[in-house]
Structures are given as structure tokens and as C-alpha cells.
Amino acid sequence: MSEEKQSILNGFKQFLMRGNVVELAVAVVIGAAFTTIVNAVVKGVINPIVGALGTQNLDHYTYCMGTCKTNAAGEVTAGVHILWGSVLSATMTFVITAAVVYFLMILPMNRYKERQAAKAPVxxxxxxxxxxxxxxxxxxxxxxxxxxxxxxxxxxxxxxxxxx
CATH class of the missing domain: 1.20.5 (Single alpha-helices involved in coiled-coils or other helix-helix interfaces)
Structure with a gap:
């Protein structure tokens, strides 16, 4: 193997062995697994609460600017159809995800770190x-x-x- 290829491989190996790359890979895997939990909370808790006020499917909440015409299948053929329910649903999912991450992961970890720092000798x-x-x-x-x-x-x- 030539010296240039050897140095490229060594550089790639050093890149992979950095702590940040490994931590990022772990974060992606944990995030993917955590998505299932968040989706279950939204489906099992939030959607029924929203359903008590209206419908569980927020996609049905729309607004029509001007005169909207729909065909037999319910598709809008004329006018400006705003799907504000979908935006509200995505926003609620984001806020719920952020709250669950903060209260179930970040806050306990910060408290744990504070306790460990208090125990450490000065x-x-x-x-x-x-x-x-x-x-x-x-x-x-x-x-x-x-x-x-x-x-x-x-x-x-x-x-x-x-x-x-």
C-alpha cells in the first residue's frame, strides 16, 4: 500500500475513533428508539385529549381562503385550502417531544451531575x-x-x- 493511502486510512481511523463521532452515533440510535416512546405518548395520551375537544385527527381542521370547491372525493379543486390542523399537530408533537426529552432525560441527568459534583472533593x-x-x-x-x-x-x- 502506498504511503498516501496509508495516511488516508490512518486519518479516517482517527476520525472514527474521536469521541464525538461515537457519541453522535449513540445519540442517533437512542433518538430513534426514543421516537417510538414519543409517538406512543402522542397516540395514547395527547390525541384522545384533543379528540375530547374535537377530532383525534387534526388533519381535518382546515381553512379556506376565498371560495373553495371540492370534488366528490373531498379534494379541493379551487381556492386556497390551508391545512392549519396539520401544522398544529406537528407543533404539538415537537413541543411534547421537547418536554419529554427535557423532563425525562435532561433534568434528571443535570441533577445527577450536580450530585456527583457536590460529592467530588474540592x-x-x-x-x-x-x-x-x-x-x-x-x-x-x-x-x-x-x-x-x-x-x-x-x-x-x-x-x-x-x-x-
Whole structure:
């Protein structure tokens, strides 16, 4: 195998072994399985509630702008026929899906993570000085050296030895 093909295969292998790709694949599989649960909730709970108010099939809710004419099969042949029931059904399905995902998956996971974080020992070591803070201290020292004074920056008093 040539060196170029070997590097392409190695690159592809590294791509597949990244955590994000594996996590995404797991999320897709879980999402597909979760769709069945959401559809069962909509069919078994939401549609009967909507059916108590009208019809279980929201596709029957329509509006006609202007004069609509229908043929014997019930198809609209003239006018603007708006299927607002279908839009309402899709919107309700989305909101229900989002609510089920949040309340049954996200909220319990966040609570679990909070409990785990509370149990974790607190790191008592002092935080290291970041590069930005170090550069700010150097800047303050240079300014004080130029002015011939001392600076009380974020790291405490900075004393710059004079170069005489």
C-alpha cells in the first residue's frame, strides 16, 4: 500500500475513533428508539385529549381562503385550502417531544451531575497564574519602570530593580 493511502486510512481511523463521532452515533440510535416512546405518548395520551375537544385527527381542521370547491372525493379543486390542523399537530408533537426529552432525560441527568459534583472533593491547590495575568503584570512592571514608580497590580506590589 502506498504511503498516501496509508495516511488516508490512518486519518479516517482517527476520525472514527474521536469521541464525538461515537457519541453522535449513540445519540442517533437512542433518538430513534426514543421516537417510538414519543409517538406512543402522542397516540395514547395527547390525541384522545384533543379528540375530547374535537377530532383525534387534526388533519381535518382546515381553512379556506376565498371560495373553495371540492370534488366528490373531498379534494379541493379551487381556492386556497390551508391545512392549519396539520401544522398544529406537528407543533404539538415537537413541543411534547421537547418536554419529554427535557423532563425525562435532561433534568434528571443535570441533577445527577450536580450530585456527583457536590460529592467530588474540592481542589485546594491555588490556581496557576494565567498567561494574560502574567502579561498584565509584566506590562505594569514596565510602566512603573518607565515612570520610576512602583505598581500595585493584581499580583501585589511589583518592584522593578533599577538598572544604573
Amino acid at each position: 481542589d485546594a491547590t491555588a490556581a496557576e497564574v494565567t498567561e494574560i495575568e502574567l502579561l498584565a503584570q509584566i506590562r505594569d512592571a514596565l510602566i512603573s519602570q518607565r515612570d520610576g514608580s512602583e505598581s500595585d497590580g493584581p499580583g501585589g506590589p511589583t518592584r522593578v530593580p533599577s538598572q544604573k
